[in-house]
Amino acid sequence: MNRIICGVDVSKDWLDAHIRPAGVFQRFGNDAAGIGALAELCRAHGVVLVVMEASGGYERTAFLLLWELGIACALANARSVRHFAEAMGRMEKTDRIDAGVIAHYAAVKSITPTPPPQAAQVRLSALVARLSQVTGDLVVQKQRRHAARDEESRASLDEVIALLLRQSRTLEGEIASLIDDDPLWARLDAAFRSIKGVAARTVARLMAQLPEIGLVSNKAIAKLAGLAPIANDSGKRTGHRPVRGGRSGPRGILFLVAQIAARYDPHLSSFQQRLQSAGKPKMVIRIALARKLLVILNAKARDARKEFASAT
Incomplete structure (x- = not known):
């Protein structure tokens, strides 16, 4: 059975909603009254999930208020939705079309709710x-x-x-x-700062912009930060594997901090020296060092979360 999904195209002033598969479309104001009316429309049509793109913060009020009103919501990557639209032959772009594309994308990708932050x-x-x-x-x-x-x-x-x-x-x-x-954050803070070179601002940036740290695998956290190499192979060809996407904030701070931490941490220092001895380019070393530091931090966060859970 197909899920009933509402795709919402968000702008500063408007919320354009398309309910799939019914094909219902309606525009609402991007304010408390409009969001309440959108919630009523979703209830009337049995919508199980509202999906919207991250739109520079304009989506934040609708996302949080809909959750408060009992409507499950999810956020979709805007670039992925645009690529999906082009792959489906939808070159046109209007608010109404975009709302329908978001709903279609969510159905095909089996998007799940994005829990609201505390x-x-x-x-x-x-x-x-x-x-x-x-x-x-x-x-x-x-x-x-x-x-x-x-x-x-x-x-x-x-x-x-x-x-x-x-x-x-x-x-x-x-x-x-x-x-x-916050007892958990205080424990994570102590775990992160046990690595010399990781200071208060780094900890705050990671907790704010990478809250999944310690909850997902090393590969997953590296991908979230845009530090995971992307496979580029075809047949007998093994292509260059670049890094792209991910969250620029954590990635930027990790680039800087990894260079500092490598001066004091013997594991990071020896890792850096091995890459240099192998003749790796400077940018490759920089990325690898940042990824190594992130993996270490992820492991420390995982242990800290386990210790906190067992103590409570």
Whole structure:
């Protein structure tokens, strides 16, 4: 029996819904009233799953509120949905068409519900994202301060830099308190920071942007971070296996931290030396080192979760 699925194309102002296989289409406002009306439509048609793409955060309110209203939801990768549409010969692109394609994709792929994050996870993700923004702004303002030639401009930039530094310290404190207040997160924090070179910001980034760490296999976590080599073989040809996709935030921080950790951790250091002796390109070594560090962190997270579960 086919599942009744509602595909939702999300934009800033609108939620375009297509129910499959009934073919019902309706547009709702992307606000509390519109989301409530969408939930009523889903109940009326016996929808078992609402699927929407990740749309730069515009989907967040609808996703969380629908779960609160008892409607199971899932998030689909936008690029995968677009490739599916093209493979099915759907080159046209409108909000209505996209909603139907999302529903079709979810049915073919047998998409399962994406559990909503806990309130603490949502807050941690927001704080880490804001800290990343502030850090980026600090870099820009310091560069402008260095290039400034007149005292008036420097004074103005000093004020901005001082404000950003205060915000950075405040955000770091709030993140640290949030992690310390959660017994599991505190245990994960201690496990991660047992590796020299892994600091508080790295831990916060991993917990916020890679919450699956310690819950999935090494191969799966590497793929989520975009550090798993993608097979590219055909017949007798064994092609170059690139890495692509995945979550850029954790991957970026792992690239940096792995280089630092390799200076102190004997396993990472010997691994790096073996790759260098084998004549591997610098980028290959960089990726392999980041993946190795992630695998170590995943194992430590797995052990920490098991210890926490047995203690509670």
